[in-house]
Structures are given as C-alpha cells and as structure tokens.
Amino acid sequence: MQLLDRSFDVSTVPVAGATLSAEALRGVEQFLYREARLLDERRFAEWLALWTEDGRYWVPRFHDQANPFEQISLFWEDKMLREVRVRRVENARNWSQQPLTRSAHLVGNITIEGLDAAGHLIVRSTLQLTEWRIEQRQLAGAVFHKLAATDDGGWKIVLKRVNLVNCDDVFANLEVFI
Amino acid sequence: MTLSNEALAAMVRPDSVHKHVYTDPEIFALEMERIYGQAWIYVGHESQVKKTGDYHTTRIGDQDVIMVRAADGKVHVVYNRCPHKGAKVVPEGDGCTGKFFRCPYHAWTFKLDGSHLSLPLKNGLEGTCYDPANPDFSMKAVARVDSYRGFVFASQSAAGPDLKTFLGGVASSIDNLCERSPVGEVEVAGGTFRVMQKSNWKVFYENLHDTMHARVTHESSFVAAREEAKEIGEMPFELLIMDGNGEPYEFWEKLELRAYHNGHGYMEGIFDPTAATRDPVSRDHFAVLTEAYGEEKARQIMGMNRHNTIIYGSGSPHTVFQQFRVIRPVSVDRTMIEIQTFRLKGAPDAVFDRALTYANLINSPSSNVMPDDVEVYKRCQEGNQTRGGDWVSLHRYLGTDQETPDGMVSTNGTSELPMRNQFAAWKQYMLNPPTQATPNQTASTEAGHAAA
Ligand code: FES
Ligand SMILES: [Fe+2]
Numbered sequence: 001m002q003l004l005d006r007s008f009d010v011s012t013v014p015v016a017g018a019t020l021s022a023e024a025l026r027g028v029e030q031f032l033y034r035e036a037r038l039l040d041e042r043r044f045a046e047w048l049a050l051w052t053e054d055g056r057y058w059v060p061r062f063h064d065q066a067n068p069f070e071q072i073s074l075f076w077e078d079k080m081l082r083e084v085r086v087r088r089v090e091n092a093r094n095w096s097q098q099p100l101t102r103s104a105h106l107v108g109n110i111t112i113e114g115l116d117a118a119g120h121l122i123v124r125s126t127l128q129l130t131e132w133r134i135e136q137r138q139l140a141g142a143v144f145h146k147l148a149a150t151d152d153g154g155w156k157i158v159l160k161r162v163n164l165v166n167c168d169d170v171f172a173n174l175e176v177f178i
Numbered sequence: 179m180t181l182s183n184e185a186l187a188a189m190v191r192p193d194s195v196h197k198h199v200y201t202d203p204e205i206f207a208l209e210m211e212r213i214y215g216q217a218w219i220y221v222g223h224e225s226q227v228k229k230t231g232d233y234h235t236t237r238i239g240d241q242d243v244i245m246v247r248a249a250d251g252k253v254h255v256v257y258n259r260c261p262h263k264g265a266k267v268v269p270e271g272d273g274c275t276g277k278f279f280r281c282p283y284h285a286w287t288f289k290l291d292g293s294h295l296s297l298p299l300k301n302g303l304e305g306t307c308y309d310p311a312n313p314d315f316s317m318k319a320v321a322r323v324d325s326y327r328g329f330v331f332a333s334q335s336a337a338g339p340d341l342k343t344f345l346g347g348v349a350s351s352i353d354n355l356c357e358r359s360p361v362g363e364v365e366v367a368g369g370t371f372r373v374m375q376k377s378n379w380k381v382f383y384e385n386l387h388d389t390m391h392a393r394v395t396h397e398s399s400f401v402a403a404r405e406e407a408k409e410i411g412e413m414p415f416e417l418l419i420m421d422g423n424g425e426p427y428e429f430w431e432k433l434e435l436r437a438y439h440n441g442h443g444y445m446e447g448i449f450d451p452t453a454a455t456r457d458p459v460s461r462d463h464f465a466v467l468t469e470a471y472g473e474e475k476a477r478q479i480m481g482m483n484r485h486n487t488i489i490y491g492s493g494s495p496h497t498v499f500q501q502f503r504v505i506r507p508v509s510v511d512r513t514m515i516e517i518q519t520f521r522l523k524g525a526p527d528a529v530f531d532r533a534l535t536y537a538n539l540i541n542s543p544s545s546n547v548m549p550d551d552v553e554v555y556k557r558c559q560e561g562n563q564t565r566g567g568d569w570v571s572l573h574r575y576l577g578t579d580q581e582t583p584d585g586m587v588s589t590n591g592t593s594e595l596p597m598r599n600q601f602a603a604w605k606q607y608m609l610n611p612p613t614q615a616t617p618n619q620t621a622s623t624e625a626g627h628a629a630a
Pocket of ligand 2: 385391392395396551
C-alpha cells in the first residue's frame with residue numbers, strides 16, 4: 001500500500017539552500033496561484049495533473065506532526081485517493097455536494113525554504129481559505145509545497161502539506177481539497 | 179414540565195415514532211436527565227490516563243466531566259466544576275494535573291478524586307461551615323464509575339443495574355475487540371477525530387444498523403471506488419472499504435442484526451471473514467493469535483466478524499478495525515462524534531496501520547463516505563421540522579423479530595428491529611426517571627472510581 005510507504009520523505013525542513021532568479025521565483029509563485037485557482041474553479045482534472053506520480057497530499061491532525069504513519073491525519077492521500085475524491089464529488093449522486101462547496105483560496109507570504117534531500121524545492125506560503133456550502137467556513141494555515149522541476153521548466157507537486165491553525169478542532173465535513 | 183408520561187409514551191408506537199423526539203428541545207432536555215442522567219455512559223479508555231494526574235475531559239450528556247487517574251491507580255470521574263464559584267477546573271482536552279487539581283480562579287485545591295485538599299487564607303472561613311470533609315467544598319464525583327476491560331463508563335445515578343448487567347450481550351463486542359490482542363488488551367492510540375453532525379443524536383444510532391441506506395446514500399463513494407478500481411486494475415483495501423456499501427439488496431438481507439436490552443446491538447460484518455487466511459495482514463494477525471490462544475480460539479476470535487456495534491448512549495465500537503465512534507449529543511440538532519482508534523497490544527504493527535487507514539478513510543472529517551451520511555441526517559432533521567407529517571416509519575419486518583435468551587434477532591438483515599429496539603429502551607428510560615441520588619455525593623466512598 002503506497003500510503004504506508006514510510007520511505008516517503010514528508011519532512012519540510014530543508015537540507016540545502018536554494019537560490020532562484022527573480023524570474024524563477026515568479027514562476028513558482030505563479031504555479032501556486034494557478035494551483036489555488038484550479039481548486040477554486042473546481043477544475044479538478046487539471047489540478048490532478050499538477051502532481052508527480054507518487055505525490056502525496058497531507059493535512060496533519062496535529063501541530064508539528066512528525067509523519068502520517070503513527071497518527072491519524074485529516075487528509076493523507078496518494079494519486080489513487082485524490083482521484084477517488086474527485087470522482088466522488090463529481091458523481092451526480094453526491095448528496096453532500098448539492099449545492100457544491102465553493103471556495104476562494106488566498107495564497108500569500110510565499111518564501112523559498114530550500115531543498116530537501118532529493119533536491120525538491122520546498123516552498124512555504126500562508127493560506128486563507130473561505131469555503132461556502134450553505135454556510136461559510138474559514139480555514140487558514142501554513143502550506144508547504146515540495147516541487148519537482150519538470151523538463152519544460154515547470155513544476156510538479158511532490159508533497160503538499162497544509163498545517164491548519166485549527167487542526168485539532170471539531171470539524172464539519174472536509175469534502176474538497178484545501 | 180409540560181410533557182406528561184402519557185404524552186411521552188404516546189410518541190413511541192410499535193411501528194413508528196413521533197418526529198418531535200428528534201426536534202423538540204424540551205424532549206432533548208428530558209433525555210439528558212432521564213437517559214444520560216442514569217444510563218452507563220462511556221467516558222473514555224483507561225489508556226488515555228496512564229499516569230497519576232493524567233486527565234481526559236469529556237461529556238456525559240450535557241455534563242462536562244473529567245476522567246482522571248489518582249495516586250492509588252484508580253480512575254475517577256468528577257464534574258468539571260470548582261465548588262467555590264463554579265469555574266471549570268481544567269480546560270478541555272487531555273493533560274496532567276500533577277498530584278492534585280488547582281483551580282485557576284482562587285487556588286482552591288482538590289485531591290485527584292475531587293475531595294477538598296486546601297484553600298488560601300483559611301482563617302477567613304473561621305466560624306463558617308467550612309470543613310474539608312464537607313462535600314460542599316469538594317469537586318463532585320459522578321455517582322458511579324466502573325470499567326469493563328479498560329473501557330470506563332460512568333452513571334450519574336446511584337441506583338440501577340451494575341455495568342455488566344447494563345451491557346448484557348453487547349459486552350461480547352468489547353471482549354472480541356480486546357481478544358484480538360494476543361495479551362487481551364487494547365489502548366487508544368494515534369489520536370482522535372471530532373466530527374460535528376447537524377442532526378439529533380438518535381438519527382446516527384438508527385443509521386448504524388440501517389442496511390437499506392448503504393447502496394442509496396453512498397452511491398457517490400462506492401461508484402467512485404469501483405471506477406477507480408477498474409481504471410487501476412485492482413481493488414486494494416482503501417477502495418474495498420468504500421466498495422462494500424454498494425452490495426445489492428440480497429446481500430444485506432442475509433445479514434444478521436442482534437438487539438439486546440437497553441437499546442444495544444450489533445450488525446454482522448460486511449467484509450468476508452475468510453479473508454483472514456487470504457490477506458497478509460490478517461494472516462500474520464491470525465498467526466500471533468494462534469500462538470497466544472491456540473488455533474481454535476484464534477479462529478473463533480477472528481471469525482467473529484461484526485460491523486457496527488451499538489452501546490446505546492455511548493456510541494459504536496467497531497471490533498474488526500478497532501474503532502470507537504463515541505456519540506456526544508450537543509443539542510437537539512447537533513451531535514459530536516469523537517472517534518477513537520485502538521492499538522491491539524502485542525499484535526503485528528500492520529494491524530494498527532490498517533486501523534489508522536480505516537480511521538483516515540472512513541471516519542475522518544475528510545472521509546469520502548461520511549459526508550453523504552451527514553447530509554441525509556441533516557435532511558431528516560430539517561424535513562421533520564415541516565408540517566408534512568408527524569410520524570417516522572419503523573415498519574420494516576415488524577412482527578418477525580425472534581426472541582433470544584438475551585434479546586432479539588432479525589429474520590432479515592434489512593429489518594428495522596434495531597431502531598424499534600432503541601426506541602423501546604428510549605421509552606423505558608423516559609418513563610422511568612432516575613431516582614434522586616443523595617445530594618452532594620463525593621468520591622470519598624465507593625462512588626466515583628473504577629478499579630485499577
Ligand atoms: S472558583 Fe475555583 S477557587 Fe474560586
Ligand atoms: Fe452510511
């Protein structure tokens with residue numbers, strides 16, 4: 001089971017520095033803005049394509065959670081589970097998505113943290129997320145992206161970790177990606 | 179009080195129940211007094227308070243309580259209230275209070291069983307009734323506390339059946355959960371989820387054994403899992419546990435539903451028990467149990483394949499995947515579910531990995547399965563607010579349930595027996611209010627603690 005593969009590097013602490021040109025930095029920022037926009041516009045097929053084959057999406061249940069293997073997580077998803085979630089929310093009989101969840105992601109404070117052991121770029125940003133489904137909900141937190149450079153000069157997501165400020169809260173359902 | 183016993187009794191018919199039981203705040207208040215005020219309610223597991231001074235806050239109905247481990251090794255349950263001005267003594271959550279409780283307002287202190295320890299400037303109370311032995315100066319203990327194999331229950335009523343009698347046949351689910359460990363012990367591990375439902379607490383209990391809803395309510399998730407399985411060419415565990423809801427009606431009809439006294443019961447498993455010899459996790463688990471108990475007993479333990487168990491008023495243990503969904507009523511239309519996962523001591527690590535995966539995929543707020551449940555519960559809550567009719571149907575397979583020595587069993591797995599059984603217990607509680615406990619009972623005697 002891919003989800004239990006403990007060799008997957010979930011650390012967001014850089015092991016080396018990274019220097020990016022102003023243009024490259026702008027490319028990273030645009031990539032994060034585009035990711036947020038695809039979620040807001042529910043363009044899930046395009047969003048799924050932003051990931052590497054073995055990319056992981058993680059929303060820890062605890063502050064400073066070391067890994068998703070010893071403790072529960074609010075989300076811990078590989079490609080297969082991300083696809084299942086998209087299939088479910090797009091199913092015609094998705095009773096809990098009538099009406100749909102609408103969202104506005106505001107991404108800011110983007111900083112380049114450095115590189116991980118495999119040379120992936122670690123990027124930190126702050127997220128303000130307003131969701132609406134019958135009533136409004138605010139979510140916020142720090143987001144860490146680990147990005148792999150692609151041959152055409154773009155990026156793919158290796159890890160997206162969302163540290164919610166209220167990860168230990170009582171939650172209503174979290175149906176779509178944060 | 180405007181609701182007479184006659185009015186309450188008339189709300190439960192053999193084949194239906196009046197919608198006001200879900201929507202009337204006055205009935206909710208009565209339930210807090212008559213059900214949660216007397217039944218044994220699960221407060222937590224002993225493993226959540228391992229060392230002296232460890233505490234875990236939770237609720238018994240509408241009451242905030244603290245489960246705490248005292249120096250004598252016993253687990254006590256006390257109301258989270260300081261007798262001085264009424265402040266909550268500890269904040270919500272888990273922690274360690276050390277050798278005693280100390281109120282953050284004026285520093286009155288209490289032993290870990292709640293009894294009075296001290297307060298500053300005692301001379302100011304000279305000439306009053308102040309006396310450390312006077313229960314008015316202690317934190318109040320819940321009337322009765324007992325533990326069944328590490329599962330701590332408390333009752334706010336000094337009278338009534340003991341815990342074992344109360345549990346009756348449903349204790350076998352707790353036994354089975356524990357026996358899945360080769361040393362017979364489990365511990366809460368990996369953290370708990372808390373999920374809010376916008377519906378009355380009874381709606382969730384009824385749903386737990388509602389086999390007719392699975393393939394209707396959960397179409398979006400079992401279809402998603404099946405489509406994905408088709409695309410990747412296999413049906414791994416993560417998808418299998420979503421796929422089960424899509425079984426045809428004939429499958430559900432063959433399942434067995436057990437109903438015990440006091441509203442408890444269980445539903446037969448929906449996953450194939452013979453998988454024990456096929457999948458590697460179950461195979462390793464079986465090997466460890468065989469070593470501990472012998473092959474015959476091991477087969478019997480793993481062959482006891484139950485899906486949701488119901489301990490009415492407390493929640494729903496799941497033995498096969500080591501979960502306990504604790505159901506906490508918040509208000510007439512709000513229910514909080516606290517989801518615990520257990521580690522089977524001495525079992526292979528992969529068994530705990532599987533329990534965590536099940537919790538993450540099925541029980542977490544991000545579950546692909548639960549949102550559709552929570553949505554239909556809310557629709558029941560809202561639909562029952564309309565003037566579109568007064569009764570909720572419990573007719574399915576009425577009159578066919580068979581008596582057993584300790585309860586009843588369905589003749590068809592789609593029977594609404596579990597709901598009828600729950601409302602029989604509901605009526606029993608609601609028409610028989612708890613006898614008034616002796617006022618100001620403290621932890622000094624038998625009350626308020628469980629055996630170590
Ligand atoms: S309220 Fe607790 S010491 Fe005053
Ligand atoms: Fe369901």
